[in-house]
Amino acid sequence: MSPLCMLTGASGNLGRSIRQLWPIYFPDQQLVLIDRNSATLEDRQSTADLLARIRPDIILHCAAISNPDRCDEQPETASRLHHEVTAQFAAHARRCSGWVLHCSTDFVFCGDVPGRRHEQDAAEPLNHYGCTKLAGEAAVLAEGSGLVARLALMHSPPPGGREGGWHRVQADLAAGRPVQGVVDEWRTPIAYADAAAILLTLARQRRTGLVHVGGPDVLSPHDLISRLAARMGSPSCIIPVSRDQFRSGHRRPRNVALATRRLADWLASGQLAAAS
Numbered sequence: 001m002s003p004l005c006m007l008t009g010a011s012g013n014l015g016r017s018i019r020q021l022w023p024i025y026f027p028d029q030q031l032v033l034i035d036r037n038s039a040t041l042e043d044r045q046s047t048a049d050l051l052a053r054i055r056p057d058i059i060l061h062c063a064a065i066s067n068p069d070r071c072d073e074q075p076e077t078a079s080r081l082h083h084e085v086t087a088q089f090a091a092h093a094r095r096c097s098g099w100v101l102h103c104s105t106d107f108v109f110c111g112d113v114p115g116r117r118h119e120q121d122a123a124e125p126l127n128h129y130g131c132t133k134l135a136g137e138a139a140v141l142a143e144g145s146g147l148v149a150r151l152a153l154m155h156s157p158p159p160g161g162r163e164g165g166w167h168r169v170q171a172d173l174a175a176g177r178p179v180q181g182v183v184d185e186w187r188t189p190i191a192y193a194d195a196a197a198i199l200l201t202l203a204r205q206r207r208t209g210l211v212h213v214g215g216p217d218v219l220s221p222h223d224l225i226s227r228l229a230a231r232m233g234s235p236s237c238i239i240p241v242s243r244d245q246f247r248s249g250h251r252r253p254r255n256v257a258l259a260t261r262r263l264a265d266w267l268a269s270g271q272l273a274a275a276s
């Protein structure tokens with residue numbers, strides 16, 4: 001019997017990107033979609049009930065409060081979704097010899113160190129979002145039943161995806177309106193569709209442990225928006241702003257560029273295995 005797969009956060013941007021690619025990577029396997037209507041995941045019992053009802057072998061856990069500012073406003077829900085639910089999923093995966101994906105974040109790093117961060121570098125989150133995601137990482141790694149993917153900033157959400165900052169940027173670029181871009185933060189951005197393809201490849205390989213998932217180039221948000229504008233042929237003026245001008249109050253890491261050597265090795269060894 002083929003394994004049963006379950007996707008949380010199915011209505012989110014990464015969830016939608018995974019759903020679009022799923023038939024290509026897992027043509028013979030059904031994907032059970034979990035959104036807030038099917039389960040809120042907000043208490044231990046509802047998560048246990050969900051696991052008992054679906055009995056998934058593979059869990060792609062994309063549900064999250066993905067905005068760090070909203071995590072500060074709803075700290076308990078963030079801890080539940082990012083840590084406790086992840087721990088329940090990881091324990092379930094161990095018990096049934098299954099596999100779980102935890103979508104972690106480059107925000108586990110404090111951002112004060114120059115250069116790219118490697119998987120073995122110390123994680124010191126600056127905000128509640130990063131702390132809860134790091135706690136979820138520890139749970140999965142302790143169970144040994146899945147993969148922790150530390151995702152970089154994702155851009156270019158799929159059509160119909162969850163409304164957010166990128167939709168506004170895309171709409172402004174399409175209309176030729178000016179867009180502000182922060183010049184003094186550095187990321188290794190990756191498009192949602194590319195991140196989804198990588199995660200599904202790693203799911204097929206049933207990789208375990210910790211891996212960084214990001215794009216090849218270290219870019220500021222200003223660089224990234226300028227590239228997107230050029231690709232769209234947008235005449236928009238991209239206004240350079242400092243992080244302090246752009247937002248105040250909430251703590252975000254300055255430089256969380258990710259080193260992705262391990263990812264490149266894993267993807268290459270998968271291709272070799274497929275070819276042999």
Ligand SMILES: NC(=O)c1ccc[n+]([C@@H]2O[C@H](COP(=O)([O-])OP(=O)(O)OC[C@H]3O[C@@H](n4cnc5c(N)ncnc54)[C@H](OP(=O)(O)O)[C@@H]3O)[C@@H](O)[C@H]2O)c1
Pocket residue numbers: 008009010011012013014015035036039040041042061062063064065066067077081103104105106150151152153154155162
């Ligand atoms: N976006 C990035 O740049 C980025 C970077 C690094 C890591 N990540 C991580 O990657 C994953 C996917 O991110 P994304 O950008 O696709 O996020 P997203 O678009 O905000 O989607 C989040 C999903 O979680 C669901 N959700 C939120 N609260 C819930 C709750 N209490 N119960 C059940 N479902 C709930 C949302 O449902 P509703 O639509 O009903 O609210 C939505 O489907 C997340 O784990 C995020 O932390 C994202």
